[in-house]
Amino acid sequence: MKSKIILMVLGLLLVLCVYSFSQVPQLINYQGKLTKSTGAPLDTTVQMIFSIYADSNGTILNWTETQAAVKVDKGIFNVLLGSVTPISSAVFNGSVRYLGVKVGGDPEITPRKPMVSVPYAYRAGSIQTNCHDCDSIFVNVAGPDSVYSSSGTAFLGKASGSSSSSMVGVRGYSDNTSTGNAYGGTFGTSSNGTGLHYGVSALASGSSSVFGGLFNVGSAGTGVHYGSYASSYASSSNPSYGVYGFGSNYSTGSVYGGYFETTSDGTGSHYGLSASAASTSPDSATNGVYGYGSNSSSGYVAGGEFITSPFGSGSHAGAVGFGYSSSAPYSTVGLEGLGINTSYGTAYGGEFFANAYSGTGYGIYSSVTGSGYAAYFNGNMTATGTKSAAVKMNSGEYRHLYCQESPENWFEDFGEGQLVNGKSLITLDPLFTQTVNTNITYHVFLTPGGDCNGLYVVNKTPTSFEVRELRAGNSSLTFSYRVVAKRKGYENLRLAKMVGPTPEEVQAEQAKQQAEMKNQSAKMEEERLKQEQERKQLSEQQVKAGQEMK
Numbered sequence: 001m002k003s004k005i006i007l008m009v010l011g012l013l014l015v016l017c018v019y020s021f022s023q024v025p026q027l028i029n030y031q032g033k034l035t036k037s038t039g040a041p042l043d044t045t046v047q048m049i050f051s052i053y054a055d056s057n058g059t060i061l062n063w064t065e066t067q068a069a070v071k072v073d074k075g076i077f078n079v080l081l082g083s084v085t086p087i088s089s090a091v092f093n094g095s096v097r098y099l100g101v102k103v104g105g106d107p108e109i110t111p112r113k114p115m116v117s118v119p120y121a122y123r124a125g126s127i128q129t130n131c132h133d134c135d136s137i138f139v140n141v142a143g144p145d146s147v148y149s150s151s152g153t154a155f156l157g158k159a160s161g162s163s164s165s166s167m168v169g170v171r172g173y174s175d176n177t178s179t180g181n182a183y184g185g186t187f188g189t190s191s192n193g194t195g196l197h198y199g200v201s202a203l204a205s206g207s208s209s210v211f212g213g214l215f216n217v218g219s220a221g222t223g224v225h226y227g228s229y230a231s232s233y234a235s236s237s238n239p240s241y242g243v244y245g246f247g248s249n250y251s252t253g254s255v256y257g258g259y260f261e262t263t264s265d266g267t268g269s270h271y272g273l274s275a276s277a278a279s280t281s282p283d284s285a286t287n288g289v290y291g292y293g294s295n296s297s298s299g300y301v302a303g304g305e306f307i308t309s310p311f312g313s314g315s316h317a318g319a320v321g322f323g324y325s326s327s328a329p330y331s332t333v334g335l336e337g338l339g340i341n342t343s344y345g346t347a348y349g350g351e352f353f354a355n356a357y358s359g360t361g362y363g364i365y366s367s368v369t370g371s372g373y374a375a376y377f378n379g380n381m382t383a384t385g386t387k388s389a390a391v392k393m394n395s396g397e398y399r400h401l402y403c404q405e406s407p408e409n410w411f412e413d414f415g416e417g418q419l420v421n422g423k424s425l426i427t428l429d430p431l432f433t434q435t436v437n438t439n440i441t442y443h444v445f446l447t448p449g450g451d452c453n454g455l456y457v458v459n460k461t462p463t464s465f466e467v468r469e470l471r472a473g474n475s476s477l478t479f480s481y482r483v484v485a486k487r488k489g490y491e492n493l494r495l496a497k498m499v500g501p502t503p504e505e506v507q508a509e510q511a512k513q514q515a516e517m518k519n520q521s522a523k524m525e526e527e528r529l530k531q532e533q534e535r536k537q538l539s540e541q542q543v544k545a546g547q548e549m550k
Helices: 118-126 503-549
Strands: 003-012 028-036 044-053 061-072 076-081 097-103 109-115 186-188 201-205 229-231 244-248 388-392 398-402 410-418 423-427 443-448 455-458 464-469 478-486
Touching: 028 097, 044 076, 061 076, 410 423, 443 455
Parallel strands: 186 229, 201 244
Antiparallel strands: 003 028, 028 076, 044 061, 044 097, 097 109, 388 398, 410 478, 423 464, 443 478, 455 464
């Protein structure tokens, strides 16, 4: 049987606390891939002879053992060297040792593999150490993808120093030039336990550019590429975070709990951040994105801030909200804003302003498909400009028709009547009387539909009024009328004083916010360019590291 071994992995298996050298397990975990000479992986059970030599030619034998039945599954086998014949610590005296492997009746495979570093952890047996927390000190290596610990931290990467170049605690790199997925790093938690679950928890602190985490993947290949992919599963009453980011900067630099950016390359959709949330719980909210801002000083606070660059000729949306639902009787809201101020300042449920340099500006543009309202306001509405309807003319252009304004709150109704022998009783529309107060004075304006002595009103009641012809006339003609009455609940309202900030104060506040946003945008752009330069340098280092890994 012609065979060969590839992808050999050596690791020292440390599983017990170290009190003295005699208690250190004399075992070496060895894994390899066994294939036919054609490269096809084997599925079999074979005898294997393992030997350790002092030279690569295999002339000086230090140790050997035969394992009679080694199981090979899809080409992969895993054995513990020393499980048949113990390996003496004298085998590793500081010189390089070479491992020989013989499969069945085949000759020993060459070249023999040098054994370095990890096996020499045997020398740790000469150190007398009292170990009270061995599980958090030693790492169990049980294969190429299994670094684990029964408690504490399975793996900790730390970089510390004062170097002018980048320092990386942990670096993940993936490059797939085929159609498979490529992950620079993937993190997940199990659903076990009742504590907090974090797919990734990143903390950054500094006085210059600070990154809680930075993840890059190569651009090669057509499969899915994730700069960072994190998932979290829990069956606990405590929160579960796929990604949790926290940034702290005690100096003057910007702080980002998370920062997401895309390049302009490619023709597909670009998302700086895409978030979705799914829930079947009737008692809690489901938020695709949840933003919270807190500033205990006098600075501007935004729970979320979305800005687009001015470049490009397509539509630009600072924020887009879509609400989809098949739920009844609850509402579906595309975008919802709530403003609460427990002090004396103004609170806005939503604030919108536009600045169009050459085109038309819309502070709010609203439309509705089907029945409903393009705008619905529950409460008072104030406008400093005009209120008008856009009406299409025969020429195809639209012209404005303006609303009437009055110092008092009036509702009005219109109708027609018929005189019979100079008299007519008009009954007010019952629905109209539900909206107005006709128990107090209301007004009726008459227009006759023909020649007569004139018309006047008598016997006004909350539900009707009588129209008569002047000078006891007995004409029988039509007439039109207009009834104007006070809106219920607003009978005493006249030229009410506007509360809250004046239009000038609102404009000043908006100008201040615009200036702050412009300044913030400039800072963000400056920071972005700086980060872009740092990412470029880091990318070059990663490419170099990737080449070194290969």
